[in-house]
Amino acid sequence: MYMATIPAEMMEQKPRSAYYAGQKRLFVIVIIIVAVLPLVFINWKVSRLYQTSMMNKMDVDLSGFTQSRKEMIDLFLASQENMLASFTEFYDLAWLGKKENIENIFCAVNRSGVMTDIGVIDAAGNHVAYVGPFTEKLAGKNYASAPWFRKVMQNGRYVSDVFTGYRGIPHLVVAVADKEKSWVLRATINSEMFNGLVSSANVGPDGDAFIISRAGEFQTPSRLGHQNISPGNLAVLRDIGAGGTKTQRRGQYLFSVAPLKGDDWLLVLKTDIHSSLADFYEAKNIGLTIIFCTALLILFVTQLLIRSLVNRIDHTEQQRMVLTNKVREVEKMALIGRLAASVAHEINNPLQVISAQAGWVDELLDDGPEKYAENESEYRLAVKKIRDQVKRAGSITKRLLSFSRMQEGAPAAVDINHTVEDSILLLEKEAKSNRINITRQYQQDLPAVKTDASQLQQVFLNILNNAVDAIGQDGAIEVRTTRRDGEIVIEFADTGPGIAEHIMENIFNPFFTTKEKGKGTGLGLAISSNIMQRLRGGLRVANRPHGGCLFTVALPANGQPAVQNRPGVN
Amino acid sequence: MEKRRILLVDDERDFIDCLAKRLQRRGIDCLCAYSGAEAVCKISEGGFDLVVLDMLLPDTNGNEVLRFIKQATPDMPVVILTGHASAACGRDSLDLGAVEYLLKPIELESLYEKLCSLQPGRESHNKGSPLSGI
Incomplete structure (x- = not known):
């Protein structure tokens, strides 16, 4: 079963501005993903690697520095001891x-x-x-x-x-x-x-260096002026310094601790990672600022480009829609043209009867006043027939006017059976003369649908006209209306030759026609499918198992989209 | 002169019944057929000088009937009188041998003049004489 699809029509169902706003957002997101995210990722990755390597270097430097200070202090104290010892000996x-x-x-x-x-x-x-x-x-x-x-x-x-x-x-x-x-x-x-041996340690601007006893007394003053140390912090330092010179990161600080004077003292070097990495952070911030500015620039330029592009597309789309609407109207008029012979028949016949009856009355009147009484019943009969025919002609012109209305009226509650019947009546006489019997099966309790009757009738007439053309002579068209799964379904089944599989997918394409030149514009079904999408319904076609084809028009019974995309052949 | 006999074929009873009455007042003998089948039947019986034929009949179209007439009595003049304004259909009719393709509505006088101007198609009639005496 083939579904007609004209994607641009989707835009008519959704407000265009919302559609384009969505498209703009999508473009911006894509640009961010494609252009900005890689920049951010590279910057993040490089920063991470650089920071890790800086940290490792700081770790090694501080550790080596602590070890050399420890050795220097140990040597200093030992040399003082040894000097005094040699005096006691001499x-x-x-x-x-x-x-x-x-x-x-x-x-x-x-x-x-x-x-x-x-x-x-x-x-x-x-x-x-x-x-x-x-x-x-x-x-x-x-x-x-x-x-x-x-x-x-x-x-x-x-x-x-x-x-x-x-x-x-x-x-x-x-x-x-x-x-x-x-x-x-x-x-x-x-x-x-002695203090100079410790305080001269290179521990950065916010770093600290001191010697502390196991009991927590400062043996050299803290560079940062600390007087006391909490038992918790002392325990941490003891823990780090247990068993030799070691370095450990705690929070934003890197601690390096070495035991001195046997195990009585701890040499503590503490460096503030953040202030030590200040240059790195500055470089990182400059990098981020550049990326941020670049991203802003990219977004700005993208916005400008997209806006200009979208405006152009919107403009073209508007022009296309104006053209589409025009084509739709022109096709409607062409359809009336194609139906003209049948329509003329429907009007000319009543006129002919009226003319004949009026002429008849005239002739009787010419017989003279003495015959008036004798002819009275003839007069009355003729007048009645004239009145009947005026009514008949009036109904057909009304039907035609409602169909050919140029402006799209506001959706009104439409009786689908009535609209289908009106369409059939325009064609039935011609169909009958070609021995094409049109049978109806209307579900009587169909709800009224808020839709555009004129456009709907254009679709029905197109399908019926195609069916009559396809059958030629001797055949049948079955028209059925039903309610099914929240949809109102109108089916037109004909006994024509059906549609060859290889052209099935083209029949909704504009300008595709199998009719001989001059008989069809090739726009009928394209416009019908276009109309059905506008009316939030659907138009499907399938070949019937025993010949002929089946057109199915579906309309949402409650104004919601009705037909899903279900391509494929029955 | 012998009275002309015309067969009127149309499913609009209110029209051809009235037409028949009025033509009869003008001395033309009219018979009505309301469907293609009835027309074929009556033509087969013979005895007509002329046929006035509608195009859209409830059981067939006028050209089918015309084709039958032309097979049965090739010389029979057939006037198409229809409300069906199709040029293609009209061309087909003239190709099949219709002498006139008239569009409804038509005033009786114009129709009558046309009918008078036509040669009768029945063998028994004197060819060349106009419909006279009506």
Whole structure:
């Protein structure tokens, strides 16, 4: 079964502006997918790769830096220890206990200012000799109860945590006892120099570097000025630094932690990933801005192009529709032309009867007044016949006028059976004279349909006219109206030769005709299918199993689209 | 002169009955046939000088009847009188041998003049004489 399809007509069913707005949206979406998305994707992918490689580099750099700092600090403390140890080996308490001797040694070894002061303490903890800036505060002090003193007397060597002590200033000491642990040589490390070893670490603008004891006391000040550390954060740092130098990312920070002084201290280097990657983010933002601007430009240009294109299409479409409407009207007139002979017959016959009857009355009147009474019944009969024929002619002109109305009227409730019957009546006489019998099977309770009766009649007349032409002589046309699946279906079955399969798909094409030249425009069925689409119905054709063909016109009973696309041959 | 006999073939009874009455008043003997079959029947019986034939008949078309007439009595003048204004159909009729193709509506006087001007087709009639005495 073949369906007529004229895609442009879909636009008439939907407001055109909405259709074109949809098309514009579609174009823009396609452009975004094709042009903009790849740009965004490439930028995202490159950024990801670059960021990952930057992160890996930062990880390696920070880790290496931490390790080298750790080694430097360990070496620094060990060298101070070793230096003091060698003095305890070379000299005894008696010699070093003399102020001028210790002063000479302090001056000799402390040219770089690594030490703040140096002192000699005997086994009882008494400060025997001292060189440094705190002579007044420390003179004569006893260190027997100081934790560092007890440790050094116990282990022989000791590097303290930072503590305040008698001088009241935070400092750390390196102390070494002689072999017999009978006296102790103690040096105070220059805090500024020691802090400098840590704070000079390259950790970026918002990074931090410090040494913290296991107990959570800062051994060197935090670059960011932190005074305390929460137990949770301390645990995290301990966790990272357990078992050697390690680096770990936590949030926006990269931490590198190394154990120092055995396991007593942790060297912590912290770098802010965001501020370290500031250049990268700036580059990324510039890239995104360029992409955004490019996308805007593409969208703008696309919009302009599409608008101009769509306007042109719209304009062409409007012209096409004007032409289509004109063609439809012209074809309607051509159809009237093709039906003219039959129509003329329908009008001329009543006129002929009227003329004959009037002439007859005239003749009777000529017989003279004496015959009037005798002829009265003849007069009356003739007048009645004239009146009947006037009515008959009136009905046919009315039928014709309603069909040939040029303007498309507003849809009105149409009685389908009545419209079909009107169409048949225009053709039946001619059909009969060719021994083509038209039978009707109307379903009586069909609902009225809101549609355009004139256009519908054009479709019916086209189909009927084709059927009469196809049959030629001796045959039948069955016309049936039914209601089926929410549609009103009008079927026209004929006993003609049917339609050859190879032309079946062309019969709805404009200018396709099998009629001899001058008999058909080739537009009848094209326009009929066009009309049915406009009326939201459908027009199908199929060959009947036992010859002839069946045209099916379907109309939505409730104004909804009725016929689905169901191509194929029955 | 012998009265002419005309066969009127048309399914419009109100027309040909009236036409027959009026022609009879003018001295023409008229017989009516209301269908193709009836016309064929009457023609087969013979005795007509002329046939006035409609084109659209309920059971056949005028040209079919014309074809039969021309086979049965080739000289019989046949006037087509129809409301069916088809040039092609008219051409066919004239090709088949109709002498006139007249379109309805026609005034009786014009029709009568035409009929008078035609030669009768019946063998028994004197060829060449006009329809006279009516």
